[in-house]
Amino acid sequence: xxxxxxxxxxxxxxxxxxxxxxxxxxxxxxxxxxxxxxxxxxxxxxxxxxxxxxxxxxxxxxxxxxxxxxxxxxxxxxxxxxxxxxxxxxxxxxxxxxxxxxxxxxxxxxxxxxxxxxxxxxxxxxxxxxxxxxxxxxxxxxxxxxxxxxxxxxxxxxxxxxxxxxxxxxxxxxxxxxxxxxxxxxxxxxxxxxxxxxxxxxx
Amino acid sequence: xxxxxxxxxxxxxxxxxxxxxxxxxxxxxxxxxxxxxxxxxxxxxxxxxxxxxxxxxxxxxxxxxxxxxxxxxxxxxxxxxxxxxxxxxxxxxxxxxxxxx
Amino acid sequence: xxxxxxxxxxxxxxxxxxxxxxxxxxxxxxxxxxxxxxxxxxxxxxxxxxxxxxxxxxxxxxxxxxxxxxxxxxxxxxxxxxxxxxxxx
Numbered sequence: 506x507x508x509x510x511x512x513x514x515x516x517x518x519x520x521x522x523x524x525x526x527x528x529x530x531x532x533x534x535x536x537x538x539x540x541x542x543x544x545x546x547x548x549x550x551x552x553x554x555x556x557x558x559x560x561x562x563x564x565x566x567x568x569x570x571x572x573x574x575x576x577x578x579x580x581x582x583x584x585x586x587x588x589x590x591x592x593x594x595x596x597x598x599x600x601x602x603x604x605x606x607x608x609x610x611x612x613x614x615x616x617x618x619x620x621x622x623x624x625x626x627x628x629x630x631x632x633x634x635x636x637x638x639x640x641x642x643x644x645x646x647x648x649x650x651x652x653x654x655x656x657x658x659x660x661x662x663x664x665x666x667x668x669x670x671x672x673x674x675x676x677x678x679x680x681x682x683x684x685x686x687x688x689x690x691x692x693x694x695x696x697x698x699x700x701x702x703x704x705x706x707x708x
Numbered sequence: 709x710x711x712x713x714x715x716x717x718x719x720x721x722x723x724x725x726x727x728x729x730x731x732x733x734x735x736x737x738x739x740x741x742x743x744x745x746x747x748x749x750x751x752x753x754x755x756x757x758x759x760x761x762x763x764x765x766x767x768x769x770x771x772x773x774x775x776x777x778x779x780x781x782x783x784x785x786x787x788x789x790x791x792x793x794x795x796x797x798x799x800x801x802x803x804x805x806x807x808x809x
Numbered sequence: 810x811x812x813x814x815x816x817x818x819x820x821x822x823x824x825x826x827x828x829x830x831x832x833x834x835x836x837x838x839x840x841x842x843x844x845x846x847x848x849x850x851x852x853x854x855x856x857x858x859x860x861x862x863x864x865x866x867x868x869x870x871x872x873x874x875x876x877x878x879x880x881x882x883x884x885x886x887x888x889x890x891x892x893x894x895x896x897x898x
Binding site for chain 2: 517519525527528531532540542543544546623627630631642653657660661663664667668
């Protein structure tokens with residue numbers, strides 16, 4: 506049978522005015538909240554850049570901050586093949602790219618670019634893996650994970666415990682030993698070996 | 709480039725208040741459960757919105773935990789509602805006013 | 810780009826809020842469950858728009874694949890064998 510949804514309106518909706526009032530209050534607060542632009546997870550663009558300090562022709566040096574760490578950077582200032590060498594190896598989670606921002610043909614800014622995906626970072630944070638591939642800030646959640654693990658086991662046990670019923674004063678659980686299997690009272694599906702003739706065969 | 713965080717906050721407030729509206733106005737235990745799901749989802753929207761606002765992954769990880777707990781809560785809640793339905797022949801939350809012991 | 814994103818957000822926000830209101834306002838519990846499915850799926854879209862792709866996948870797997878199926882089971886176990894009358898008091 507197919508039915509179309511019908512609204513259930515009436516006087517019972519009166520207590521809902523509290524919820525509507527709460528929404529109005531929340532909306533007023535949120536509209537007036539001084540929130541700027543979201544930072545976001547820019548894993549394809551620069552996280553942070555810092556203009557290199559030296560203007561010397563032999564080589565520039567400077568520092569780049571990425572993922573809460575500061576890396577010392579030095580690179581030779583040739584135009585085409587300016588390659589960035591990083592003093593303390595940041596691991597494979599961060600890439601460096603030099604960009605010419607002033608338009609004089611010289612690379613003057615180093616961008617640090619995260620190469621680790623958000624999903625990968627979630628895994629590192631959730632299991633508190635101290636990986637150098639981690640590239641997004643966040644807290645680790647190993648203890649919370651274990652606690653919720655236990656709660657889920659409790660929920661499973663609770664669901665199994667709830668799934669039982671009274672059968673003539675005796676509690677029958679969904680899981681567990683059922684010694685009443687051998688009793689003749691519940692043997693409706695049992696096949697009598699003698700064809701059921703001895704009992705009359707009419708039960 | 710991204711949508712303003714306050715828009716997501718308003719969306720989350722709307723969903724949350726809808727869930728609250730359902731809990732306040734309906735008497736069906738199953739609708740209670742669905743309304744609680746709506747409110748948990750509103751909280752998750754908030755967590756993800758602020759996760760993006762601060763560029764910090766803590767909110768997303770926490771939203772994952774919320775989801776796991778919501779799933780467990782629904783599993784137990786539905787067990788309770790089925791027992792309620794068997795004992796009281798109804799899922800009206802106002803009917804179940806007595807316990808066995 | 811920003812305008813397109815805003816339009817997409819508004820569209821899916823309308824879907825989310827409308828189906829949430831549908832959950833609490835419709836007469837039949839089964840219709841409520843279907844509206845809840847729409848609401849949960851549209852929340853997953855909002856997650857994708859906020860760079861939380863993994864969370865969106867988990868939303869669909871856990872909520873639509875788990876919670877909604879459980880609720881569907883409960884609704885169908887509790888529906889009275891009827892033609893017009895519904896369980897809702």
